[in-house]
Every structure is written in C-alpha cells, then in structure tokens.
Amino acid sequence: MGVHGLTSYVEGNHQFFTDMRFRDCRLVIDGCSLYFRLYFNSGLDQARGGDYDTFAVLVRQFFAALSECNVKPFVVLDGGMDQTDKKFKTLQERTQSKIQEAHSLSRGSHGSVLPLLTREVFLQVLSELGVAFVQCISEADFEIASLAKHWGCPVLTNDSDFYIFDLRGGYLPFSFFQWNNISGKAPERYIPALLFTVNHFCSHFNHMNKQLLPLFAVVTGNDYTPAKITERFFRRVELERVPVGRKSGRRCSPRIESFLLWLAQFTSPVDALEEVLEILGGQQKENFHTQLSAGIQDYQIPRTSILPQYFSSAQPALPNTQGLPAALISQPEWLLRAFASGKLPSLVLNVLVLQKVLLVPQVENTHQPSSHITSLSIRKTIYSLLLFEKARQDSQRQQNVTQRGRGREDLNRQSQGIGGQQCDNLCVVDEYDRQDLNLKKNRVEAKLPNSVQELNLATIDKAPAQVRLQVLLGTLGMMDHLLEPLPPHLRLPVCVTYFWKNNSKPKPCHPRLQAMLLGLVYGELSWRTTYPDDPLYCSKAAASVCQRLSLLRVNPGQKTGLELGVAHLFSQWQSCMLAGIYLNQLLCFPLPEPRYAWVFSGTLLHGLEAAIRGGHQPASLLAEDTGALQLYSILLMALTGSALSATPRMSRGGRRIKAQQRGRGNAGRGPGNEGRGRARRGNRSRGMMPADSNLENRFALLKFE
Incomplete structure (x- = not known):
C-alpha cells in the first residue's frame, strides 16, 4: 500500500x-x-x-x-x-x-x-x-x-x-x-x-x-x-x-x-x-x-497466519479458498499449487481474474513500436489456454438460457454460429503497453490456435508431454527435430531465438544474431566451469574463452553511446523470452527450464555486437576451445541451417588458413547468407548438414546434465 x-x-x-x-x-x-x-x-x-x-x-x-x-x-x-x-x-x-x-x-x-x-x-x-x-x-x-x-x-x-x-x-x-x-x-x-x-x-x-x-x-x-x-x-x-x-x-x-x-x-x-x-x-x-x-x-493483522502450511508441507499447499477471488475458486488444483510455488507468473492470475495485463516497460527506441508487440502471438496462445474453456462454457450457458423453450431442431440450427461468436468475445484481454511515450490500452482477442484445441486448462498437467510440446513449438514456429542435438536446457532459448529472428522488426542482421549465440555459448561455459560435478569444471580452455568474451563487455556505468537499434532488438528478444518462459510454465514444462541467469547479459551482448561489426569473427573469439566452437555451430545450425565454417587451422608459418565451405551445396551460404537454401533443411538428418552429422557425438560432453 x-x-x-x-x-x-x-x-x-x-x-x-x-x-x-x-x-x-x-x-x-x-x-x-x-x-x-x-x-x-x-x-x-x-x-x-x-x-x-x-x-x-x-x-x-x-x-x-x-x-x-x-x-x-x-x-x-x-x-x-x-x-x-x-x-x-x-x-x-x-x-x-x-x-x-x-x-x-x-x-x-x-x-x-x-x-x-x-x-x-x-x-x-x-x-x-x-x-x-x-x-x-x-x-x-x-x-x-x-x-x-x-x-x-x-x-x-x-x-x-x-x-x-x-x-x-x-x-x-x-x-x-x-x-x-x-x-x-x-x-x-x-x-x-x-x-x-x-x-x-x-x-x-x-x-x-x-x-x-x-x-x-x-x-x-x-x-x-x-x-x-x-x-x-x-x-x-x-x-x-x-x-x-x-x-x-x-x-x-x-x-x-x-x-x-x-x-x-x-x-x-x-x-x-x-x-x-x-x-x-x-x-x-x-x-x-x-x-x-x-x-x-487493511492494517489489522490476525493472530494466526495461513502461510506456515506452505513452509511445513513437503508438497506445495493449496491457497486458502476463503480468500480466493471468485474467478479462481473453480480453477484446477494443479494451477493454484503451481502458482503458490512460483512455477506460474502473476500474469496468469491477472488474466483469469481481471483479464488485464500491464506489460513492463524496457529501455528501447521509443520512436519504434513497443518491443512487446513482437511476442504478442505467444501471449495470445497463453490467453487462449487460460480463457477459452471458461468462455466456451459461459457462452453455452448463455446460449441455453437465450434459446430455452425453442425446439431442439431450432436450437441445434442456431448453436453453430452463436456459440463461437460469444466465445470469441469472452476471450479478450486488455493489455496496457507503451505507445510512443504513453501507456495505452489494447484489446487483444485470443483466438484459439489449432494446436491448442487438444488441451484443456483443467487437465494440462495430465496431457501427454508430446502434445504439450507441440503446442509450444507450434507457437514458436520451431521443428522438434532441430532441437535434438541441443543440450536440453538450451532448447527453449533456441526456440525463442528462432521465433525472435523471424518475428522481430526490423529483423536481426547477422552480427546481432551471432552476438546472441555467442552470449548463449558464454553462459553455458561460464556456469559449467564453476560447477564441481561438470566435466568442464576449471577447464582452462573454456575459462580462456569466457575471459576473452567478457573483456568485450560495455562498462555498465556508461551513460552515453547506447546503440538504440541494438537495445531495441535485444528488448524484443527479452520480451519473447519472457513470454516463452510463461507459456512453457503454463504447459507444465514440456521443455526443461533454462538457466535464466546465463541466457542474457546486456553489457556482454552489446559489446559482442560491436566487436563483430568491428571485424571479430566467432571462430576467432572461440578459438582454443573446440567444445565452444562445436556448441556455437550446433546453435547456428538449429537457427539457420548453416554450420560454422571449420575451425581455422594453423599453417607451418603460424598463419591461419581460411576454412573452406563444406560441400558445393553450401556455396555462398556462409554466416552472412543464412537465409539461402533453407527449403532444403528438412532433407538433412536431424536438421544438420551431412558433413556435420558427427557434431552431436563430438559435443557429447556439453550435453551433460
């Protein structure tokens, strides 16, 4: 208060x-x-x-x-x-x-x-x-x-x-x-x-x-x-x-x-x-x-609290039903328990109770549309999952009352058109987001995607994992076979990055996509080199790569020189990531949770993007650690269908020899031309190029869980 x-x-x-x-x-x-x-x-x-x-x-x-x-x-x-x-x-x-x-x-x-x-x-x-x-x-x-x-x-x-x-x-x-x-x-x-x-x-x-x-x-x-x-x-x-x-x-x-x-x-x-x-x-x-x-x-405190039960129970306890808003009393137990244990966001309750959402402002280019517009379709899927079944039931009840007393044939004839329209009207969420420098209300109609129709909010937790996964991947536009070579905890960030790459406006140029992937590699190496049970624990090569990348960070105290275009694009990525996290949570984690602390570092990504524009190449930044190069190549493959060119090797005189493109089918399809040849991607085993099909085996250690 x-x-x-x-x-x-x-x-x-x-x-x-x-x-x-x-x-x-x-x-x-x-x-x-x-x-x-x-x-x-x-x-x-x-x-x-x-x-x-x-x-x-x-x-x-x-x-x-x-x-x-x-x-x-x-x-x-x-x-x-x-x-x-x-x-x-x-x-x-x-x-x-x-x-x-x-x-x-x-x-x-x-x-x-x-x-x-x-x-x-x-x-x-x-x-x-x-x-x-x-x-x-x-x-x-x-x-x-x-x-x-x-x-x-x-x-x-x-x-x-x-x-x-x-x-x-x-x-x-x-x-x-x-x-x-x-x-x-x-x-x-x-x-x-x-x-x-x-x-x-x-x-x-x-x-x-x-x-x-x-x-x-x-x-x-x-x-x-x-x-x-x-x-x-x-x-x-x-x-x-x-x-x-x-x-x-x-x-x-x-x-x-x-x-x-x-x-x-x-x-x-x-x-x-x-x-x-x-x-x-x-x-x-x-x-x-x-x-x-x-x-x-509001300042009168009762002598007893309902919260000790949460801290004494081995399983997440249900909230006190006496204090619940009416819209939550009928909600499934799994949802209420998940919310109390922090496995669902407050957005879920705001949609169920008020059908209102306040979107959090970010530092971005205010002359451009809000970065949250990029992730709108992900939020629409969330809203559909939360509201559609209740809206359908309310619409059916209203329809029955309206048509009570009519003949059965008349009822059946009219139900097809009326119910769907009323249901759509009930699946509306008021989003409050930035327009220029003002907060504006936008009415979002949550149309039900085909992929969601097999799911009911009351039983999402019991739905087959493959069904829940297909809803998530269908929303993000990602094919599941492209995820198989990836470490499980990186699959959601890669799916989100794929969605961001295809939906952000303007679309990220290659240096910015490269910076994002290098950031994921940095995060993966950083936590693993400090985790005692990990094979890379205290790895000198991985630590050297992390140090080299970290030196490119922008000073966090720097007040001037912000690249607004870069900031806006990365704000779009964060909006997509947050919406993707929320959808994954609502679907009861068909993909493992990422390590959130290691998927994004703003000062690092801004520094990496500037370095790449200045002439640095991912291969040189990741040199000395073949595992890091392999991980980067797998990430790039999942997102673009193109692998990183072979690791630069040294000539006898100590000079690096430029790696050749692998196979004639890839001619002209280097990092700067990731869009070409995309239609052929489905013919490759698990989304990888034939010459790189051994990447998964060479990168087995980096899939350690």
Missing part, C-alpha cells in the same frame, strides 16, 4: 530505531522488495537489458550471509493485481512513470528500470539454494505481516506500511541491513542492522496510542486512499507548526510530524476518527467514514 512520505521521514531520524546484532533467528523477507533493492543498490546494468549472471551471484551472496549468521529466511512474494481493482490506477501511474524513466535511460540520462527477467532469475536461484518461498495470490504485505506476527520474528523489506503494522519482532528496513558487512567471530557472527518497532516509535510522540497509526496512514495517504480525502483534510485541519531543527533534533517533514503530534492528543482511535470526519465534513461524511474504516481495516 505504501504511506506517502513516511519512509523518508522515519529513515531520516535514526532515534526511531534501535541498533541490532542480527543472528540466530527466523526472518520473513519481502521477496519483491529484496530483488528490487539488490539489483538497484548494486550498480548493475539497466540501460542494456540487465546483467543477470552478476545479479544471480549477488543473490547467492546475500543468502550465504544469512546462513553464516544462522538466520533462517522465508521469502514471500506478491502475486496478481488486487481483484477489487482499487489499486489499478496507481499501478497504471507507476507503469507510465517507468515508461518515462526507460526513455531517459535510452537517452543517457537517469532512470530506474528493472530488467525484464530479474524475477525469474531470483526465483530460480532461491530454488537452487533451497530457500523456502511462497507466491501470494495478490499483494503480499498483509501476508508478510501476518506470518511475522505468527512467528514473532522480524520482517526485512523496504515498504513504509511496516512502520504501521504492530509486529512484536519488529521491522528491519533494507536500507539499514548491512548484509555485506558481517561482524563478530564464529559462531557468533552477526549482521549489523537497525530495528524499528511501533512501541519505540510511539514513545517519541508522547507515548501515543499505537492503534492510532492505521488512521494516520490512511489519512496521510497510501495507494488505496482517494487523494481528495488527504487534500481535503490537510487543507482544513489546524496543525501545530513544527519548525525545522526543533529541540528534539529530528529531521522534520512538517505535515507528517505535525499530524502525529495532533493524533497523540487522542487516547481512542474511535474519537480520533470522529474528529477527522468532522474536519472533512460535508454531505459525503458517511462515504468518508466507509472509506477510512476500510483503509484502517
């Missing part, structure tokens, strides 16, 4: 906090706040699409610090948008603001935009580390506070609502949580932190009744309070003026501090509310009472 201006005021007055040596404790963590703060506070790239590999390392370091201090973390994440729609206007305003910030970043100015795949990387790292987490149905604040109160432990977040919630264990603002500055000697290592408690805070205001704080939050203004209430109250109320630099030594926010002192004169929240209503006055007094009372209720 967020209380306007409260964080700046409280954090500017350290006497509201107590010093804490944090260790040996449970900790409830606001997951969304954590990944936002970790990314933004660490100077990671935002202008070029993000550096997920570096971010993943940072997340691991954070949880390693907690483990070193014997802190047991429990992460709670936001889910879908509020079913009542009361916060939707605020969300629209925030998205509009992010469009402006992304535009500023694209021009070399300041801004703050979270890269698109950050959440997916964060959740995957949590799973790999075995950190307990749950995804709530809607906004998580209330559930976080409820769980912390149930356990009597602190909350780590950066949300001003936690200055209002009365938590026995207190609130640890992320701003003062020095996780990267561990102190003390083992086994008593601790994290220096500042702890906030409501009792300590109220003692600074004549020991005011802490039950007055919810009224303070609602009147001061949060995401749910109508702005007219706040403006009307402060325009009419007479508050004591608090001069800056008063004897208390507090840094002053006049409105907030004056209002707290004004409230402190009341002993009862009922009396204070009545006085507020008197000041608001007018004919809308009853309406104001309803709105303020509802807002106050």
